[in-house]
Amino acid sequence: MSEHNDQPGGKGRPTPSRREAEAARKAQMKKANTRKDQMKAQRAMRDSAREKQRRALAGEGSAADLPSRDRGPVKAFVRDYVDRRFSVAEFLLPLLVLMLVLSTVGGEWGSVVVVYLWMATILLVGLDSVRLVVGVRRQIRTRFGAEHVRGTTSYALLRSTQLRRFRLPKAMVPRGAPLKERY
Known part of the structure; x- marks a missing residue:
């Protein structure tokens, strides 16, 4: 058993090294960019679907793109x-x-x-x-x-x-x- 667990109010695990903390922070930042990229991609897909629907309503697009x-x-x-x-x-x-x-x-x-x-x-x-x-x-x-x-x-x-x-x-x-x- 570790001596960290013996202390009252201890966190129950060793303090991460500086290298580990920086790597975890960078990984978190990459996740944030990924989420941002996902939102951009979803927005682009919605805009594309909306444009297809608009064209279909104007008589230029496919019948499959019409509203339900x-x-x-x-x-x-x-x-x-x-x-x-x-x-x-x-x-x-x-x-x-x-x-x-x-x-x-x-x-x-x-x-x-x-x-x-x-x-x-x-x-x-x-x-x-x-x-x-x-x-x-x-x-x-x-x-x-x-x-x-x-x-x-x-x-x-x-x-x-x-x-x-x-x-x-x-x-x-x-x-x-x-x-x-x-x-």
């Missing part, structure tokens, strides 16, 4: 189904701006026009949304099966409310184009 909510043949079909048709909901924002201008500038007649325009807009958006949902669900059942319908309704409705030029992933089919047979 946009991946798969069913979602691609829903995007094409929505993008190939005119939707009343996509013109909702410009109509709301027009109504705001009419209500502030038009005086009494402007307010009356805004009320009727607002009611007509709500009715048309509702009818168009029902038509969109029924059409998408029917097409998905026939092309992919009933088990793939879940989650596509909200995806189609949200996409139809966005202005076509600001949709992500970017619209890839022209308006009025026929639907592809296979996705």
Whole structure:
């Protein structure tokens, strides 16, 4: 037994030599640099993945790089189904701006026009949304099966409310184009 253990309050081991202490300190510093390098590499990987995803959303990259909510043949079909048709909901924002201008500038007649325009807009958006949902669900059942319908309704409705030029992933089919047979 060592005499270091006999002392009260002793550390239980011999004091390291200067050479050992310097080697341990240098090894610790190398670990710190390694951690820093690991963080840089992780950041570079995240940036690369983010850039791939951005390119895929812009229509330039691979479908595998899309976010998980946009991946798969069913979602691609829903995007094409929505993008190939005119939707009343996509013109909702410009109509709301027009109504705001009419209500502030038009005086009494402007307010009356805004009320009727607002009611007509709500009715048309509702009818168009029902038509969109029924059409998408029917097409998905026939092309992919009933088990793939879940989650596509909200995806189609949200996409139809966005202005076509600001949709992500970017619209890839022209308006009025026929639907592809296979996705």
